[in-house]
Amino acid sequence: MASAKHELIAFIRELPDDLTWGEMKQEVLSYLQYVHHVRSLVERGERDIDEGRTMSHKCLKKKRGLG
DSSP states (O other): OOOHHHHHHHHHHHSOTTOOHHHHHHHHHHHHHHHHHHHHHHHHHHHHHHTTOOOOHHHHHHHTTOO
């Protein structure tokens, strides 16, 4: 897996070349907030699994009224 530094550099390279410093700052801050949010969700899911808070796909569908 790529390091956080390499992931951020790859993100920055994808930004348009004509961004102002302020626009670039906003894009980077938004990206970092998104990454933090997603990683928090993954960590929460991993804790749920470790602590036995899981259910089968079939059970979830039934609970949601989908099958």
